[in-house]
Amino acid sequence: MPRKGTSTVFFKSPSPTRMTHPSSPLHHTFSESLMEENIELADFSITKWETDVASLFSDKEEATQYLVSIKGLQKAMQYLAFHHPSSDKLGRAQILMQTAMKRLEKEFYQILKSNRAYLDPESVSAHSSSIPSVSRSSISDFEEEDFENELRDEHDSIPEVERMSLAALADLRDIAEAMISAGYVKECTKIYKTIRKSIVDEALYHIGVERGMSLQQIQKTEWEVLEVKIKTWLSAVKMAVKTLFYGERILCDQVFSISAPIMESCFTEISKEGALTLFGFPENVAKCKKTPEKMFRVLDLYEAVSNLWPEIESIFSFESTSAVRSTAVNSLINLGDAVRTMFTDFKTAIQKDSTKTTVPGGGIHPLTRYVMNYVSFLADYNGILSDIFADRPFTIPSALPESYFGSPDQEESISSPVSVRLAWLVFVMLCKLDGNAAMYKDAALSYLFLANNLQYVVGKVRQSNLNFLLGDDWVIKHEQKVKQYAANYERIGWNKVLASLPENPTAEISTDQVKDHFRKFNSAFEEAYMKQCSWVVPDPRLRDYIKISLARRIAPIYKEFYEIYGGVQARKEFWVESLVRYTPDDLGNYWSDLFYGSRSSGSVSSSSSGGGRSR
Template sequence: MPRKGIRRLLPSHFSFHHHDGRSPAPPSPHQQQQSSSATMMEEKVTAVEAIITKWDPDAASFAKITSLFYEDRAEAHRFLLAVSDLQRAMLDFVSDKGNLVSGSDTLVLAQNLMQAAMRRLEKEFYQILSANRDRLDPESVSARSSGSSVSDAEDDAGGSPEDDIRAAGESIGEVELAAAVAMADLHAIAETMISAGYGKECFRIYKILRKSIIDECLYRLGFEKLRPSQIQKLDWESLDSKIRTWLGASRVAVKTLFSGERILLDHVFSGSDSIREACFADIARDAAVQFLSFPELMAKSKRSPEKMFRILELYDAIAELWLEIEPVFSFESTAAVPTQALNSLVKLGEAARATIADFEAAMQKDTSKSPIPGGGIHPLTRHSMDFVALLADYDAALADIFADSSVHVPSALPEIFLDTSQASAPPSPAPSSAASTFNYEENPGYPVAVRLARLILVLLCKLNDKAELYREVSLSYLFLANNLQYIVNKVRGRFDF
């Protein structure tokens, strides 16, 4: 046989530079490994070429309009396995530097097939997200999160989406099952694309579609983005309406919308912490910051007693939601959200303290000089006790707000309110403080009790001054008795002794 023919048939590592009569040296282990990885590469390319080419949107006309995961779920699973097999073969192949020259044609073909597969999976990922927009709404996802039908899928990386779907079908209804199927498919596609180095493409599709859902849901909840200048121009009726809308939307926004989106994203991108964090930050961070900044804007608006109780309701709402806000926005890149929630709490607390201080100052500055006919109830008494009684409904929020604040309680009641029934005996000394008859420090509501006691004592002092407006002593005492009885009844009706 001519030497040229022998050279063509024998492996390339045989040399024909000269012949010295000795047998050729056996191939080294490294050369055997190169040959093995190259052969495996060729076999994998041959094995997966048909199914990948069949579903290439750029190669087959029907593939442009047909969904692989909807048309044939079994084949979709085989498609994912084929992509994973191809990727492993490519990694083994390129790890041997000698293959990069001798098998370059095979590698190019494999790369082309991988790109075709990624085009298919990008299309499937987009179609599944779009087609299941309603089924994957945050409310539904959040409601299903307590079950194990889908959330455990990430713990079984080796199983197929059908394994999760069969498990889910045993305990949920038709709509829930459809959502479970979609979540399992999205998870499987994302895992495959990320593993193949196409995580950015997957991230881009997910972000575009899901961010619009967040914005749309907030709009449907009635949330409106307002600038401080716009808020300052609103009358109280309009502002009160917007506060009530925000209060009604707050629980749904945090516990359902943002929490549900985090649950869905954690499932779909369970295999990549970096993509999961970046995606959630891009989707939810800005919307959540804007939503939670609304109470801060309210706190910075012009203060008035009628706004006080809305301020406290906003404070209560954020304090209650804090246990949800912190874990949902636990990523470093979403730290601005819990920070905004805390800022809103601080500003609301400052507004509440300032409003109470303003109210006390207004009581002290009351200059009405007309005595009430018949020694009746003074308007200042009604107005002040209505304010105090309503404050008592927000004792938890006020206890938080005044926890670190010191308050001075007047050292004595007006002498007229002390027991002087025994004229022969000298008057009893005035109590040194309200705390002399009640140990507030043993009561959890101590800061609130002290603050309310101060308001009532200021009111009593003002009533003592107004009693002096009567020319008849009997009317003066009747005025004080009527107003004091009104105060006592208000306190007894509001506080549990």
């Protein structure tokens, strides 16, 4: 039953036959009047801007009224289409809607083009949290003032450039919502896709992402040229993912927040082609010919894709962009396979090294420098290599002693997949050096060679991440071995010198025996010195260690013998001047010249100078 007083206000006294639905005819009339009013308001607003060349969205109040009038016109069209499909008013409303959509198309295009600088991905991604999520056309007249005040308060605290970016985004979202709601999806998205795809493609080009680099072209590219392209790609990929594609995803999310399917379609068409080109490059590089010198660039590519994978998975999360995710994953798989192959090839190259010449003076072998530099660089990729060799246990070949890798019971035993493999490479190289040492005809020089090279290995381990991977126990064991090699060198290289002196230098012996000892010492010392003054010990610590060790072994014995039989008190003997050539201090001076690899540093005096050196 109608409320009291209602019939007297809106209706005449109803007849008995119409009492069942007293308000129905009047309700229709009221709805029709509202719809007609909507059409009239839309006609005024749309016609007003039909030929105006100024930007509608430069005036926020006008833009809001325009969008509200379109929303009202849409309601009127829906009402008329249902209740009066043949009405002339419906045709008039449709023409107005077409006019409005053309205007919005123009505004949408202009905003996208003129605000390009404010809609760059970096700005959008940096300030995505500040973007209002409410559309202007979705608020009521009662809420409009509060909404504008809220936006004004928020924007007052934001710098001008960011404010322009947020304003452009809000306008684009309002236009997109209006056009999509009115059924103009194709017109709206065509403009958006065309403009934004050109921007993304241009940005990729400027940061160095090349299009059209097929596998065949990459395989034919010289490594030096390809390496430059890899460096360019490495500097570009982070920006492309974290800024360009991420910002574009946010932009699509905001502009087409009214429809997830439309947003997905736009983002996919804009970004998919460029993303496939971006992530297809490392996959193709991984398929090229694999040589050890390419290892580190391949590792760089793997690391870049691996580090960016969470963002890739999030940004390209749609089913329609699954090909991008698959390409990135395939890049990781192929790059990992390439690294494992090159690792094995590197080991094989060490084993097949066919260098037959010896290093002058027993210095550092080129193989030692190359391998240790290579392995120490590999140690810097420990985390990446751990991923690549995960679930691929390494079995120590039977030829390798388990003690080399440490006891399983020891805390510092080498057990990680990366540590074991790197220790294995070093061991293979050391075995090769043993063979190179055998090429020296002088046994003392071969041991000096081994001491030098192992000292270089230990030094490289200590100065790099290998120290962490191989552990202190490994370093201590090999330092001890260096000392063993040095001791063998001293024993063989200076045994004749030491043997020329009496076992007990203070014991009383005959003059003939004294003469014999001095003759033998002079001969042995001069022979050892002249032979070894061209030998080298590059490491200063090892060089000092050997010199001190030599002095401790020989100098005290010679000093005692000299002081009794060759010193001042013995100078009265005529033979002393000719046979006692060196004072104890002379020995230290001569030893100080050793291991620099130059015979010109000094020469042993052959004259009876009573001690000292001739220069």
